[in-house]
Amino acid sequence: MSSARSSENQKSGVAFLLTQVGAHAAFQFAERLETLKLDPAHAGILRAINAENGLSQRELAKLMGMFPSRLVLVLDELEKAGLIERKASAEDRRTHMLHLTARGKETLQNIGRIAREHQDAFCAALNASERETLAALLSKLAAHHHLTPGVHPGYRKL
Amino acid sequence: MSSARSSENQKSGVAFLLTQVGAHAAFQFAERLETLKLDPAHAGILRAINAENGLSQRELAKLMGMFPSRLVLVLDELEKAGLIERKASAEDRRTHMLHLTARGKETLQNIGRIAREHQDAFCAALNASERETLAALLSKLAAHHHLTPGVHPGYRKL
DNA sequence: TATTGTTATACTCTATAACTATA
DNA sequence: TATAGTTATAGAGTATAACAATA
Numbered sequence: 001m002s003s004a005r006s007s008e009n010q011k012s013g014v015a016f017l018l019t020q021v022g023a024h025a026a027f028q029f030a031e032r033l034e035t036l037k038l039d040p041a042h043a044g045i046l047r048a049i050n051a052e053n054g055l056s057q058r059e060l061a062k063l064m065g066m067f068p069s070r071l072v073l074v075l076d077e078l079e080k081a082g083l084i085e086r087k088a089s090a091e092d093r094r095t096h097m098l099h100l101t102a103r104g105k106e107t108l109q110n111i112g113r114i115a116r117e118h119q120d121a122f123c124a125a126l127n128a129s130e131r132e133t134l135a136a137l138l139s140k141l142a143a144h145h146h147l148t149p150g151v152h153p154g155y156r157k158l
Numbered sequence: 159m160s161s162a163r164s165s166e167n168q169k170s171g172v173a174f175l176l177t178q179v180g181a182h183a184a185f186q187f188a189e190r191l192e193t194l195k196l197d198p199a200h201a202g203i204l205r206a207i208n209a210e211n212g213l214s215q216r217e218l219a220k221l222m223g224m225f226p227s228r229l230v231l232v233l234d235e236l237e238k239a240g241l242i243e244r245k246a247s248a249e250d251r252r253t254h255m256l257h258l259t260a261r262g263k264e265t266l267q268n269i270g271r272i273a274r275e276h277q278d279a280f281c282a283a284l285n286a287s288e289r290e291t292l293a294a295l296l297s298k299l300a301a302h303h304h305l306t307p308g309v310h311p312g313y314r315k316l
Numbered sequence: 317t318a319t320t321g322t323t324a325t326a327c328t329c330t331a332t333a334a335c336t337a338t339a
Numbered sequence: 340t341a342t343a344g345t346t347a348t349a350g351a352g353t354a355t356a357a358c359a360a361t362a
Contacts, residue, residue, distance in 0.1 A: 012307055014289050015183050015277035017296040022180015023311050024303055025173050057321065070353065072322060086321095094320040094361045119173035125302035126295065131172050134295045137288055138175040144283035145182055149170055153181050216343060228330060230345060244344095252338045252343040323358070328351100335346070 026152075029118045036110055037081075041074060043111050044152055046100065049084060050108055051150070054097040056089075065154050083107055184310075187276045194268060195239075199232060201269050202310055204258065207242060208266055209308070212255040214247075223312050241265055 012020070030040050041064075048063055049055055057075065061068040075098070078084045083104035086096040100108065123131050147153065170178070188198050199222075206221055207213055215233065219226040233256070236242045241262035244254040258266065281289050305311065 012297075012300075013273060013277045014293040014296065015187065015280050016273065016308070016310075017293060017300060018176075018180045018280075019184040019187065020180075020305055020310055021296050021299050021303075022176045022178075023184070024300075024305060026177040026181070027311065029173065029177065058319085067354065068321070069323085069355085073353095092320085092362070096321070115171060115174065119171045122173050122176075122303075123299070125298050130295055130298075133291060135172040135175060137284060137292045137295075138172065138179050139170075140283050140288075141179050141281070142170075142175060142182075145179075145280075147178055147182060150174075152174075152178055153185065214343075225331065226344070227332080227346085231330095250339070250343085254344070317362100319362075320360085321358105322360100323356105325354105325356075327354085329353100331348105331350085333346105333348075335344105337343085337345100339340100339342075 025118075025122055028122060029115070032114050032118050033111070036107065036114070038107075038111070040152060041154070042078060044150070045071075045074060045078065046083060046104060046108050046111065047150060049098045050100050050105065053099060056095045056097060057086075058095070060098060063148070064151065078104075183276075183280055186280060187273070190272050190276050191269070194265065194272070196265075196269070198310060199312070200236060202308070203229075203232060203236065204241060204262060204266050204269065205308060207256045208258050208263070211257060214253045214255060215244075216253070218256060221306070222309065236262075 026040065033039060033043060044064065045060065048060060052059075052063075055063075057071055058068060061071045064071070075084065075086070079086060082101055085099045085101055087099060089095045089097050123134075126134065142149075184198065191197060191201060202222065203218065206218060210217075210221075213221075215229055216226060219229045222229070233242065233244070237244060240259055243257045243259055245257060247253045247255050281292075284292065300307075
């Protein structure tokens, strides 16, 4: 056996590969999003508001796993960019129901396009069958860990 | 076709699954590391110093993709914990050669054990064959994106 | 009194810029 | 002068606490 020592290739385990490749994918997606002057948190919030129209800020914060006070600032940005609206509820005037504007829906479609471009580029080394296999294995892991579909774990301590 | 609207399951693409599952794996590994009072950056640095003994701080910073000034503080912590040593070089007394102490090597083995436990728990939903398949696909992606084996991309803008 | 959204405060984190000591 | 490591400064990000409006 060769000399060992120095740069011993302790082949990375699959769990480490997941964090490594996953972080790289996240970074590249964020880079692409910059063309829309958005970051991943913006994209996730737009997606959530579209999926569940009329959400309150409290509900959205809980869904996204972030503090309501932090959400306020992000929504301020999105509202200033004309992508969402806060509409006071008729029944309870404390709550703000969140909606996408027409421009917000348009932006959401652009995000979808960017996500597809990102995916194609990132998985260029895999053929269609391999991508399906990978997706199936990851879905199994995601389900096992009860990850909410479409929601990136932001992980601030609760 | 059923009613659509609200919570339309726009099935996550494989790229998103990667970032989602990867972030979750990273989080759970970090949690486990807390039992050693270390964080993932510490673990990566110990691993790098062990692999390439006598590294200078400059070289290590470049390898890890972090700023030398930030590395100083992390190394301070590791040195205070008795896991590494800075030894002044004989040839160039400006540079500090980095080494693991006996306790550092011991800790590195504990990290390895924790990493294996983490991997087993995280991949519990997959059988041995599926894990191999997943590792192979991820390795292919990692190679395609020129990710350094064993180094987590910290991604501060350079 | 309890709850929604907001604002304010305090704390952490870290990139950049000085600084020192060697070369 | 140039480089290795260190320290200092400043700015961004954000969790917690306080607050105002409504219930």
